[in-house]
Amino acid sequence: xxxxxxxxxxxxxxxxxxxxxxxxxxxxxxxxxxxxxxxxxxxxxxxxxxxxxxxxxxxxxxxxxxxxxxxxxxxxxxxxxxxxxxxxxxxxxxxxxxxxxxxxxxxxxxxxxxxxxxxxxxxxxxxxxxxxxxxxxxxxxxxxxxxxxxxxxxxxxxxxxxxxxxxxxxxxxxxxxxxxxxxxxxxxxxxxxxxxxxxxxxxxxxxxxxxxxxxxxxxxxxxxxxxxxxxxxxxxxxxxxxxxxxxxxxxxxxxxxxxxxxxxxxxxxxxxxxxxxxxxxxxxxxxxxxxxxxxxxxxxxxxxxxxxxxxxxxxxxxxxxxxxxxxxxxxxxxxxxxxxxxxxxxxxxxxxxxxxxxxxxxxxxxxxxxxxxxxxxxxxxxxxxxxxxxxxxxxxxxxxxxxxxxxxxxxxxxxxxxxxxxxxxxxxxxxxxxxxxxxxxxxxxxxxxxxxxxxxxxxxxxxxxxxxxxxxxxxxxxxxxxxxxxxxxxxxxxxxxxxxxxxxxxxxxxxxxxxxxxxxxxxxxxxxxxxxxxxxxxxxxxxxxxxxxxxxxxxxxxxxxxxxxx
Numbered sequence: 101x102x103x104x105x106x107x108x109x110x111x112x113x114x115x116x117x118x119x120x121x122x123x124x125x126x127x128x129x130x131x132x133x134x135x136x137x138x139x140x141x142x143x144x145x146x147x148x149x150x151x152x153x154x155x156x157x158x159x160x161x162x163x164x165x166x167x168x169x170x171x172x173x174x175x176x177x178x179x180x181x182x183x184x185x186x187x188x189x190x191x192x193x194x195x196x197x198x199x200x201x202x203x204x205x206x207x208x209x210x211x212x213x214x215x216x217x218x219x220x221x222x223x224x225x226x227x228x229x230x231x232x233x234x235x236x237x238x239x240x241x242x243x244x245x246x247x248x249x250x251x252x253x254x255x256x257x258x259x260x261x262x263x264x265x266x267x268x269x270x271x272x273x274x275x276x277x278x279x280x281x282x283x284x285x286x287x288x289x290x291x292x293x294x295x296x297x298x299x300x301x302x303x304x305x306x307x308x309x310x311x312x313x314x315x316x317x318x319x320x321x322x323x324x325x326x327x328x329x330x331x332x333x334x335x336x337x338x339x340x341x342x343x344x345x346x347x348x349x350x351x352x353x354x355x356x357x358x359x360x361x362x363x364x365x366x367x368x369x370x371x372x373x374x375x376x377x378x379x380x381x382x383x384x385x386x387x388x389x390x391x392x393x394x395x396x397x398x399x400x401x402x403x404x405x406x407x408x409x410x411x412x413x414x415x416x417x418x419x420x421x422x423x424x425x426x427x428x429x430x431x432x433x434x435x436x437x438x439x440x441x442x443x444x445x446x447x448x449x450x451x452x453x454x455x456x457x458x459x460x461x462x463x464x465x466x467x468x469x470x471x472x473x474x475x476x477x478x479x480x481x482x483x484x485x486x487x488x489x490x491x492x493x494x495x496x497x498x499x500x501x502x503x504x505x506x507x508x509x510x511x512x513x514x515x516x517x518x519x520x521x522x523x524x525x526x527x528x529x530x531x532x533x534x535x536x537x538x539x540x541x542x543x544x545x546x547x548x549x550x551x552x553x554x555x556x557x558x559x560x561x562x563x564x565x566x567x568x569x570x571x572x573x574x575x576x577x578x579x580x581x582x583x584x585x586x587x588x589x590x591x592x593x594x595x596x597x598x599x600x601x602x603x604x605x606x607x608x609x610x611x612x613x614x615x616x617x618x619x620x621x622x623x624x625x626x627x628x629x630x631x632x633x634x635x636x637x638x639x640x641x642x643x644x645x646x647x648x649x650x651x652x653x654x655x656x657x658x659x660x661x662x663x664x665x666x
Contacts, residue, residue, distance in 0.1 A: 122140055122142045123142050123143055125142060125144065126144065126230065127144055127228050127229060127230045128142065128144040128145035128147070128148040128149070128208075128227070128228070128229040128230065129141075129142045129144070129145060129226065129227070129228060130142075130145050130157070130162070130182065130226070130227040130229075131215075131224060131225075131226050131227075132157055132160065132182060132186065132224050132225050132226075132227075133223065133224040134186060134222055134223055134224055136156045136157050136158050136159060136160065136186075137155070137156055138153060138154055138155060138156060138157055139224065141153035141154065144230075145229075148206065148208065148229060148230075148231055149162060149165060149198070149200055149201075150200045150201065150202050150204070151163070151164065151200070151201055157182060159183050159186075160179075160180055160181075160182035160183025160184070160185070160186050160225065161180060161182075161183060162180075162182070163201065164200070164201030165180075165198055165199065165200060165201065166198070166199040167180040167181070167196055167197075167198055168196065168197040168198070168199070168380070168383070169196070169197065181196070181210055181211065181212035181227060182212050182225050182227050184212065185212035185213055185214045185225035185226070185227070186214065186222060186224070186225045187214075187222070188214050188216075188222045189214065190212075190213050190214065191211055191212040191213070192211055193209060193210065193211040194209070194210070194211070195207060195208070195209055195232065196208050196209075196210050196229075199383075199384075203384065203386075206231055207231070207232050208229040208230065208231055208232065209229065209230055209231075209232045210227060210228065210229035210230075211227075211228050211229075212225055212226065212227045212228070213225065213226050243388075243392050246269055246270075246273060246274070246392070246396070247392070247395060247396070247399075249269055250266060250269055250396050250399055250400075251399060253265055253266055253269070254266070254399050254400060254402075254403035255403075258400075258403040258404050258406070258407040259407065260292050260293070262403075263280050263292050263293030264293045264295065266280070266293070266396075266400065267280060267293050267294070267295040268295060269396075270295075270376065270393075270396065271295045271296070271297050272297040274376060274389060274392065274393065275360070275376035275377055275378055275385075276296065276297050276298075276377060276378050276379045276380075277294075277295065277296040277297065277301070277302075277305060277354070277356070277376070277377040277378075277379070278294070278295050278374065278375065278376050278377070279291050279293070279294045279305070279309065279374075279375045279377075280292055280293045280294075280372065280373075280374055280375075280400075281372050281373040281374075281375065282364070282371060282372040282404065283371065283372060284371065289372060289373060291309045294306060294309055296354075301353065301354055301355075301379075304350055304353045304354050305354060307350060308347070308350050308351065308354065311347075312343055312347045312350070327363065328360070328361065328362045328363065328390055328393075328394060329359070329360070329361045330358075330359070330360050330361075330384070330385050330390060331358075331359050332357065332358060332359075332384070333356045333357055333358065333359050333377075338351045338352065338356075354377075354379070355379045356377040356378070356379060357377075357378055357379055357380060357383075358377065358378040358380070358383060358384050358385055359375070359376070359377055360375075360376040360377075360385040360389070360390060360393055361373055361374070361375050361376075362374045362376075362390070362393045362394050362396075362397040363397065364397050364398075364400055364401035364404065365397075365398070365401055366401040366402060366404065366405035367405065371401060371404060371405065371408075372400075372401065372404065374393060374396065374397045374400065376393060437470060437474055438470070438471055438474040438475070438478075441467045441470045441471060441474075442467070442471065444467070445463070445464065445467040448463060498539075498540040498543060498623060498624070499540050499541075499542070500538050500539060500540055501538065501539075501540070501541060502536065502537075502538055503536070503537070503538075503539060503541050503544070504534045504535060504536055505535040505536075505537060505539075505544070505568050505575050505577060505644070506531035506533070506534050506535050506568045507534070508541065508544050508545055508548060509529060509531055509548055509566055509568050509577060510529065510531070511545070512545060512548045512549055512552055513527050513529055513552070513566060515549075516549075516552055516553070516556065519556060520556060520564070523556055523559070523561060524561045525556055525559050525561055525562065525563065525564055526563040526564070527563075527564055527566070528563055528564070528565040528566065529565075529566050529567075529568075530565070530566070530567040530568070531566075531567070531568040531569075532569075533569075533570070535568055535569065535570045535575045535646075536646065536650065537575050537644060537645075537646035537647055537650065538646070538647040538650070539624060539644065540624075543620045543623075543624075544620075546616070546617075546620065547617050547620050547621060547628075547642065548577065550613040550614065550616065550617045551577075551579045551617065551640050551642065552564070552566065552579060553613065554579075554613060554614065554640070555579050555580075555581040555583070555638075555640070556581075558581065558583040558584050558638070559581040559582065559583040559637075562581065562582035562583060562637070563581075563582060564579065564580070564581050565579075565580045565581075566578070566579050566580075567580075570646070573645060573646050573647070573648070573650070574643055574644070574645060574646065575643070575644045575645075575646050576641065576642065576643050576644075577641075577642040577644075578639060578640065578641045578642070579639070579640045579642075580637065580638070580639045580640075581637045581638055582636075582637040583637050583638065584634070584635065584637075585632045585633050585634040585635050585636050585637055585638055586630065586632040586634070586638055587634050591630060591631075591632060594614055594630065595614045595615055595617070595618040595628070595630075596615060621642060621644065624644050624645070625644070625645045626642065626643050626644035626645060627642075627643050628640065628641070628642045628643075629641055
């Protein structure tokens with residue numbers, strides 16, 4: 101069949117009167133021949149579509165224009181009205197949303213009719229359109245309503261039950277899908293809520309987030325930068341993000357075409373990200389929409405941060421109350437026998453004085469021994485509290501001198517010998533050579549004392565072994581016990597303030613010894629770590645730098661002579 105030409109239509113347009121009518125029309129008029137050549141494109145068409153007269157509209161598509169249903173912008177149009185009219189279809193008047201070449205959108209009331217020849221063949225098509233309303237990205241009323249509802253929702257204490265309700269305000273009003281990520285600085289963000297406007301795709305979204313949680317630098321490049329990001333999601337990006345074929349299938353099923361990521365910033369820290377997606381390539385996020393999302397993110401960040409601060413304050417109060425209870429108990433423990441012994445001695449003195457008899461020296465000596473022991477306990481408790489105060493205020497000072505770590509260990513073990521004998525714990529020391537370094541003696545003794553005291557307390561009467569050795573510029577001290585051990589979940593927190601891995605009802609103490617130990621060791625530039633298994637005992641390893649300018653002879657120390665059999 102021979103394709104008809106456009107001679108008849110072109111002949112009509114040569115009429116000056118017809119051209120005048122086209123230009124004076126209040127509607128946009130576009131006339132094509134069957135090959136897509138633009139025969140007429142009046143002034144209103146140029147204003148509506150924001151372009152000059154194009155030479156061609158291939159297959160009925162005006163250059164740079166994307167047509168969508170006005171009542172459902174999530175549905176792109178595969179065939180625009182002009183293209184349908186070129187096939188002979190009469191397209192009735194309807195509302196259409198058009199994305200213009202400059203990126204703006206307009207809502208048009210448009211219709212298209214085919215133009216035929218005398219033989220009944222289609223020679224071209226005519227489009228009539230007029231603008232029915234401006235099409236801002238988000239209307240002022242909708243923005244105000246959305247922000248008001250978000251503010252009311254976020255005004256209460258934020259929790260993860262609020263997050264889905266927040267996303268329901270944004271989907272589908274602002275996006276086809278949304279994911280809210282939260283994460284503390286230095287931690288990977290985690291999705292706390294997700295929502296897709298389509299139920300089937302919502303299930304896909306949840307499956308992707310559950311089974312294929314990507315590192316933040318791949319799924320959210322803006323996390324940590326504090327800057328919003330808008331981009332078009334390409335097939336290449338989806339392929340690069342997929343970890344396997346199933347993941348690629350799920351991502352394509354979601355079909356994200358446009359992405360808007362807005363960081364949640366509180367106190368100059370990025371604490372999360374609001375990720376918005378659209379499945380229609382014709383609906384890029386605009387500037388006003390980005391500003392609206394940023395305002396929602398700002399309010400969300402403020403609410404999340406306030407909730408975290410409230411939780412931290414409650415936790416601080418709880419720790420304070422718990423500490424005061426433990427401290428009161430620990431301070432009373434030495435005070436009670438101290439008071440009883442002094443009271444008993446007073447009665448004895450009064451009784452002897454009434455009968456004009458001298459007080460036996462052994463009774464006074466026994467009482468004074470108990471008093472000294474309990475006073476030492478009180479002193480240690482108060483010293484620990486003062487150390488915590490100094491550490492918190494950054495006033496922990498070190499008086500560095502040259503000393504031998506092995507000799508420090510010997511002195512501390514000697515002082516603990518009576519306590520170890522009473523607990524039926526055998527003390528063993530392996531320190532074959534001096535390990536010289538530059539440290540604060542009092543603080544180093546405090547560290548070894550804390551580790552040894554901890555081993556005896558939880559050693560369950562089994563041997564406690566202490567080893568001192570050196571490896572180049574590093575000094576190492578280890579304390580091993582065969583006691584109750586520590587569970588894997590408790591190990592990370594035993595060096596924290598007021599923490600303990602066992603009940604304080606069975607084991608006394610303020611929970612400060614290991615915390616102070618770690619702070620002192622780190623002040624030396626060293627590390628302390630623990631390994632343990634329940635029922636298998638624990639090993640605490642202390643490593644300290646010996647000093648950058650230590651003498652060469654310190655690195656080649658000879659073994660300490662063994663004591664003679666005589």
